[in-house]
Amino acid sequence: MSDELEITHGGAIAVDSDALRGVADALAVLAPRFADAASAIRRAHGCLLALPMASMRVDTVALWGSVDRVDALHEECRVAGENTRLMADVYELVEHRAELAALAIQERPPSNALLDRIAELEASDPRVVEMETWLLAGWEKRRTEGLHAQFDLGAFWVTPEAGPNMGLLLGAAALGAAGVGRLPPYAALSGRGDPVSVTPVRTTAPIGPPNSIAEALRRFPGESGAQIKVEKYAMADGSNRFVLYSKGTQPKSLIDWNEPFDMKSNLELYTGQESASYVATVDALRAAGAQAGDEVQIYAHSQAAMNAAYLASGSEFDVTVQVTAGSPVQPTLDDDQLLIELRHTDDMVNSLAGGGPPAGTGSADSLVVTRVGDPEPHIHDVWLHPHMMESYTETAELLDASDDVRLEAWRDKARELTDAVSIESTEYVARRD
Template sequence: MSGELDIRGGGAVEVDTATLRDTAARFVLAADELTRICARVGSLQNMLFAQQQFAGVALSTLALLATRLTDAVVRGERIAADLEAAAAIYELVELNARLAVAFWAGDDDALALIERQRAVLIAQYPEAMERARLAEFERAVLWPGDLVRQATEAGYDLGGLFDTARGSDLLAAAVGGVAVGGTAIGFAALTGVGGWGRLRSDATLNGAAQPIRVSASQRPPLPAPSNLTGAAERIPRTGASQVRVEKYTMADGSRQFAVYVSGTRTMAVSAKEPWDSRSNVELYSGSRSASYDATESALRAAGAQPGDVVHAFGHSQGAMITSHLALESEYDTRTLVNFGSPVEADVGSSTLSVGIRHTDDPVAALAGGGFMESVGAPGSFIVEREAHPLAGTDDLGLPSHQMTSYVETATMLDASADPRVHQLGDVFEELSHAVTVEVTEFAATRADSEGATASLGDEE
């Protein structure tokens, strides 16, 4: 396993501005207290000056102490001012993001309120808006540094390999590296600035349901996963099944469901496989896919009804599916955990959102760095790391996107002392108290126009 975990509360520049201002206030109080101590030291110096023939050493010591206290006061006041300015910058980033949402929603009242809030901050900190825009630009364009570096190095290797026979491999390698790296930078700019892959809270899939056939297969009951690694390992990767649903019946008779949704099964456009490139394009462009319909069908077949609590876990294409389930389904999606997702969804405050992505995963890069502001319920977070730092031709197999790599990251996260990880653990702890657990796996295929959209058949 490689790469240190970067765990943060979400958003491009997610910072708790209230904590910044509280810390600034504490520095101000400390500076005031030091100023009062300086005054008392000055009074003591005056008293000892009259007896300087007996107190010369004490006077020298007090003079040194007074100098150090004065320096500490100046530094404390400077730190407090810098913290206040930083809080203003981060607040402007958040306000700019909210302004864009209000604009596209046509909410004139919200626009007016946000404009007034921005004006107050800019009046107090005239340089804050320029620095906020710079932070937004850097995040929008420069966030995929690991991906661009690896693309450049891989291009260098491929260029040299291609032209070795001609004896000009150095030039070819340089050209190849620049070309591939430049393409990666352009890709980053388009996705980041264009906002592709960011699903607003009102995002819905367009189009009619597609004809599919779904077969159900009962599996032996298992206890709830005890941690994120256990949940990640339950996402289907091989075999016929693409969706796994676990039904938990609690002691009070209530029900909760966990759904685990596979990533893409074939990069071709398949006549039968719903988890194909066609579904990828449809979901990313905002259209209903056969894989989405199959997942909804699987949940209904497992007994989930509107209003039931659902905990959703998805990888890659499966993460796009679970994101839309959280945004537009009739279920109470309490938890959304996505691995290597091409999108980030602005889910509501009742959904704990956990996004796990590798900075060298080109599929996760389709999310364009995600939202500038945090999304989801309090305690939501994102996790990033560079999964495979060494670049080369092996990257053509997208090792950083494979679920095996994300399971490694989940294991690292489980070992973390970050309190937000413990909040996710509370979900598994609650499910562990179920009195019965039913496990069903579902295999879906595309059907022709005459096939049933949600035809269920049992497999033994």
């Protein structure tokens, strides 16, 4: 397990530009004080030299040496302040470029204020545009760290049965690099998915909601053949809230043509078409009692994360929390939706999302949690080990142990569910009709 966990708000932007400017302002205030201190030491040194016996009691040579050190601190502080302000401008430019791209996807014209600010940042310093390019290039490299090694080793394990899926993954990876996996705001699926039947196969009564991200990932359906679990929380005010847990592509789909969580659904979802697995997910929520406008929290892996993205952006339900592992897409959510994405840079399926947008999405407390899922791959490893749920559960454990203050937003949403007067958990098996 790698402990090199990176937790950001998403993409190339890891620090708020306004916060950086606050640091730059503080450094700008501090720098002159070092200059004042150096001047005071010089005056003190001159006074001591004027006193005949002073040099016998005070090391004036060392005192003068401190002037050089304070002068150096003044210069370091001044340069640090200027560079921090420069980086704030670079981060802001990246954010505004992302905003411009989002508006283009929505076919909405940018405001004059946005265009003027971009032009102002570009003209402020010739290094700003150059460093923007450097920043994005570094992000592009980091977001697929370790992927090449996994791919090379995977080639030794490609079977005739896996060959078609390998080709599909390679083709989709190219689309991901082109930005196909980045969904626009309020993305909705087109067409109609294959008809399905959804059958409840197990009902239990949990004692409460999950108390950690890792525990939530361990709550996925356990009954044989079940792909979906829905927990219904009956609240004291008479409302109902729901928590959805959904698995990704099922291995048996290679031989079971009635399995809705298959490669056909993968391709449909990735190209913006309604899939049988999406239909099954909506039907399971409705079977559990969810109605239009009801609050839903989602935990999803792989293909199911694509369903989650479209549920959050274009469905009848109020998706307030979305936690995904190894998602092939990057949703664009509203400011009141909490998104926690677990992403392994060496996960081929995750690479289909194209690394996400350079700026974050969702609420201010939303997180993108990345690491190399398999830092030391070997020939005997399973090809998609970094994509497996077990690997992402390890990452969730590292996140839970990180004490990142932004996790409090997720904990607050989980604690709200502890007020439920009853909890009913149902697992469902979905089949194509």
